[in-house]
Amino acid sequence: MLQTGAIWGFAGMTMPSLMVVWALYKKYVPYELQDYLEKYVVQIIALISYSVHIKFPEYSGEGLKKSQAYDAILNFLSSKSTARAQRLKASESKNSKSLVLGLDDHEAVEDVFNGVRVKWSSSVKKGENQSGSNERMYLTLSFHNRHREMITNTYLDHVLREGKEIGLRKRERKLYTNNQSNDYSSWSKGRWSSVPFDHPATFETLAMVPEKKEEIKKDLIRFSKAKDYYRKVGKPWKRGYLLFGPPGTGKSTMISAMANFLDYDVYDLELTTVKDNSELKKLMLETKGKSIFVVEDIDCSLDLTGQRKKKEEDDEDEEDEEKKKEAEKKLERERGERESKVTLSGLLNAIDGLWSACSGEKIIVFTTNFVDNLDPALIRRGRMDNHIEMSYCRFEAFKVLAKNYLEIESHDLYGEIERLVEETNMSTADVAENLMPKSDEEDADICLKRLVKSLEEEKVKARKLAEEELKKKAEREMRRKKKKAEEEEKKKKEARKQKKAEKEEKEAEENGDASHENGNNI
Numbered sequence: 001m002l003q004t005g006a007i008w009g010f011a012g013m014t015m016p017s018l019m020v021v022w023a024l025y026k027k028y029v030p031y032e033l034q035d036y037l038e039k040y041v042v043q044i045i046a047l048i049s050y051s052v053h054i055k056f057p058e059y060s061g062e063g064l065k066k067s068q069a070y071d072a073i074l075n076f077l078s079s080k081s082t083a084r085a086q087r088l089k090a091s092e093s094k095n096s097k098s099l100v101l102g103l104d105d106h107e108a109v110e111d112v113f114n115g116v117r118v119k120w121s122s123s124v125k126k127g128e129n130q131s132g133s134n135e136r137m138y139l140t141l142s143f144h145n146r147h148r149e150m151i152t153n154t155y156l157d158h159v160l161r162e163g164k165e166i167g168l169r170k171r172e173r174k175l176y177t178n179n180q181s182n183d184y185s186s187w188s189k190g191r192w193s194s195v196p197f198d199h200p201a202t203f204e205t206l207a208m209v210p211e212k213k214e215e216i217k218k219d220l221i222r223f224s225k226a227k228d229y230y231r232k233v234g235k236p237w238k239r240g241y242l243l244f245g246p247p248g249t250g251k252s253t254m255i256s257a258m259a260n261f262l263d264y265d266v267y268d269l270e271l272t273t274v275k276d277n278s279e280l281k282k283l284m285l286e287t288k289g290k291s292i293f294v295v296e297d298i299d300c301s302l303d304l305t306g307q308r309k310k311k312e313e314d315d316e317d318e319e320d321e322e323k324k325k326e327a328e329k330k331l332e333r334e335r336g337e338r339e340s341k342v343t344l345s346g347l348l349n350a351i352d353g354l355w356s357a358c359s360g361e362k363i364i365v366f367t368t369n370f371v372d373n374l375d376p377a378l379i380r381r382g383r384m385d386n387h388i389e390m391s392y393c394r395f396e397a398f399k400v401l402a403k404n405y406l407e408i409e410s411h412d413l414y415g416e417i418e419r420l421v422e423e424t425n426m427s428t429a430d431v432a433e434n435l436m437p438k439s440d441e442e443d444a445d446i447c448l449k450r451l452v453k454s455l456e457e458e459k460v461k462a463r464k465l466a467e468e469e470l471k472k473k474a475e476r477e478m479r480r481k482k483k484k485a486e487e488e489e490k491k492k493k494e495a496r497k498q499k500k501a502e503k504e505e506k507e508a509e510e511n512g513d514a515s516h517e518n519g520n521n522i
C-alpha cells in the first residue's frame, strides 16, 4: 500500500513535465501510431503492475448512442472529483441553475471501496472520419488484479446504482402532458410533451389537518422506501391515490406537493384527447419510473356514472328527470365533439397494464369532485389504495394558510373565524384569496376582517340556499303527492268504468238470453 502511495506521489511531482511530453506526443505522433503505441504501453504496464483496466466510452453501440453507464459513472465521480481532483471541468446543468463539476480530460481520481483502492481516469481521443474531426471521451477504471472479482461483481454495481440515484436527484424534473392523438401520428413528436416542473407547493404550505398531512407523508415515505417489501409480497411497486372533494380544496396542489416531496416527475393525462383504449395503454406504458401519473377530474373525462344515474333518476320527479336528460344530452354532445372512445374497461385495463409492465416506482392519482359518481371497480383498493378527502376549509387548515399568507399564528379574530369556518363551507382557495394582501397597505388585520366579512356573507348565502332548497323539496314533495293522488283517482275512475262496462255487458247478455228463450217458446 505504501509502495503504491509513493509511486502516485512521485507521479504527482512529475506531472507537469509528463503533461508537456503528453502534449508533444499528442501533437506530433500520428493517430494510427498513437493507437498502436497506447495498446502496447497499456499491456506492458498491466504486466508490470498486475493492474486491470476497464474502459467506459461515452458513446457506444451501433448507432453510437450515449452510454447511460458513462453518465452514471460521471455522476458518481462528480462529488469525489470536486473534493479530490486537481483539474476539474465545469459544465452548465440542463436547467442552467448551477454549474456541474467533473473530471477534466486526462485527470484521475481515487476511490476506496471495502478497503480496496481504485483509480478512475478520464481520457479523450481525437479522431477523424468523413464528417470531420471528433472527440471521444472515455473513463477508465484501474485496480489490482487480485481484486478483480470484487470490483467486477460488487463495486461496479455500487457505482452504477449510486450514479443513477445521483442523476435522478440532480435531474430537472418534468411535467409531461399527452399530445393530441392525431399529433404524434406524424412521428415528429412523441406521445408526451414536457416542460420543467417548478411548482412551489410543499406539504408545509398545504393547508389541511396536520395529523392527516403527517399520515400522508408517512405513507409516501414508506412507499418510496419499500422496494424490497413490495418484491417480498409479490406486488408491483406502485400506489394509487384517490383525491376527492369540492372545487378549490387543494387536490391539484396536493399532487404538486407529493411530487416535490418525493422528487418525482408528473405525467398529467388529459383523457379526453386520447383517441381510444389502445392509445391510452401505449401512453401509460411510455411513462418512466419515479413519477406520478395523474388523471384530473376523472368523472368528467369518462362516462363512469351510467348505472348510478339510472338509480337516482327513479327517485326524482318528472321535472328533475327532464333536467337530467338535458344535462346528459349535453354531456353526450361534448363527448361526441371530443371523439374520445376510451371506456371504463379500457381505463381499468390500462391501469392494470401499467401496474404490471413498467419498472420503477410509480404513483397514480385520480381526482374528482364527485366520488359517489365513480364506478367502484375504478377505485377499489389495489387500484386506488389510499382515498383522501379534501374538505372545505376548517380551522386547522385556516391556521396553516394564515401562517403562510400573513405570517401570523394568533389574532383576536381567531375565535370568531374558528366558529365561522366550522359553520360555513368555504373552499380553501376562497379563504386563501381573502387572506392575500391586495396592496402594501393591507396588513393581517385588514385581511382577517375581510375574511370574517366573506364568511358571514357566505353563511347568509348558504342559509338562504338551504331555505330555498327546503322550499323546493317541499314543493316537489307536494307535487309528487298530488300526482300520486291524481293517479290513484284516475285508476279508481278507470276501475269504476271497467266495472260498469262489465255490468252492462252482463246485463245485455242476460237480456239477450231471455229474448232468445222467448223466441224459442214462441
Ligand SMILES: Nc1ncnc2c1ncn2[C@@H]1O[C@H](COP(=O)(O)OP(=O)(O)OP(=O)(O)O)[C@@H](O)[C@H]1O
Binding pocket: 205, 206, 207, 208, 245, 246, 247, 248, 249, 250, 251, 252, 253, 254, 368, 369, 390, 428, 429, 430, 432
Ligand atoms: N389545501 C390547500 N392548501 C393550500 N392552498 C390551497 C389549498 N386548497 C386550495 N388552495 C389554493 O387554491 C388554489 C386552487 O386549488 P387547487 O387547484 O389545488 O384546487 P382543486 O381541489 O384541485 O380544485 P378543482 O377541483 O377545481 O380542480 C391553489 O392554487 C392554492 O393556492
Ligand SMILES: [Mg+2]
Binding pocket: 251, 252, 253, 296, 367
Ligand atoms: Mg384541480
